Amino acid sequence: MAAMTSSPSGPGTTGTTGAPGSSASGRPLLNRRLAEFGTTIFAEMSALAVRTGAINLGQGFPDTDGPDEVREAAVRALRDGRGNQYPPGPGVPELRAAVAEHQARVYGLSYDPDREVLVTAGATEAIAASLLALVEPGDEVIALEPYYDSYAASIALAGGTRVPVTLRPRDGRFVLDLDELRDAVTPRTRLLLLNTPHNPTGTVLTREELAAIAELAVERDLLVVTDEVYEHLVFTDETTPAHLPLASFPGMRERTVTIGSAGKTFSFTGWKVGWVTSTPELVTAVRSAKQYLTFVASGPFQYAVAEALALPESYFTGVREDLRAKRDLLSAGLTAAGFEVYRPQGTYFITTDIRPLGDDRSHGGDGFAFCRALPERAGVVAIPNAVFYDHREAGAPFVRFAFCKRTEVLANAVERLKAL
Structure with missing residues (x-):
């Protein structure tokens, strides 16, 4: 979206386009919450x-x-008439079941596919819907800086205040200062917005870091939205663990909205198939916002992604x-x-x-x-x-x-x- 005012550009933006910035009444055309975001x-x-x-x-x-068999699954769904009309609002049952099975098989996390899984138009919509659903004007949202540019825009659309906690380079990686994170929490803090594996730094939060985040969230009764779209792209060695979902830590299952996506893992970024897993109450809240964004999307591709999630570990x-x-x-x-x-x-x-x-x-x-x-x-x-x-x-x-x-x-x- 191109900004139409002369406000400074925000994260992920390069400035303004020079287009007319206000109506005859003098009021800016662009919603002031988005005024800082340019091209x-x-x-x-x-x-x-x-x-x-x-x-x-x-x-x-x-x-x-991505894999030929996954692409052909989408073609087959199209030809069979599956998903060519509006799919169910929460997502097609096959994909919701596949997401739940994946979380159980890979991480030992149990989710009810009918009540605790929501399919979205990619992870970007999942982030926007989660923040629109869970954040009200005046709420503070802590995000690890640097962060994916849609985070800032989604917080702004929800009327929240973003509070960045900066990852800083040390010993060849970007590191989270847990004391800085704790100090950033105030009585107005509603939610932590996390991303691990982390774009753009490539950092994977350690078990100790995640445990400390979980302890803080429980202690301060915070909600957490965690963007885990790179979950299968972790290069494990003696210093880097395989992906650890934050929802698997004590006290986090009931307060964490976990976001996943097919685009990065299966190399079909244009299909825009993502998902949310959480408690029935949190999923219902996110769905309440999501239904007024795309309503539904990516019908035939949902069936194909269901098959993709069942691919062998190889x-x-x-x-x-x-x-x-x-x-x-x-x-x-x-x-x-x-x-x-x-x-x-x-x-x-x-x-x-x-x-x-x-x-x-x-x-x-x-x-x-x-x-x-x-x-x-x-x-x-x-x-x-x-x-x-x-x-x-x-x-x-x-x-x-x-x-x-x-x-x-x-x-x-x-x-x-x-x-x-």
């Missing part, structure tokens, strides 16, 4: 990639489709190992080009610090200027992490690259980056 950085950088012929490692979408292992190899390829190339690289523990994004390149090449640590110049200099597009921060100065020197691309595309990007 997204993704639109700007993708257009720059097209104009310059650069390799687009900015926006996080795969450049190949599929999920294969996806992880493929992305691990791509992570290592791009990480090595970025390091060789002079970046400081924060090797991600999960997701398919790499955050880098541009300052080691030197002031001339790093534009003095200005990620915006660096990313706008990079396509001409090296034929590659990246995203400045500062768009994901309220505290822009904290994110200024960091730049994100996506590695969910074909190996030959990443190898070409690495070769181009040698120009730096």
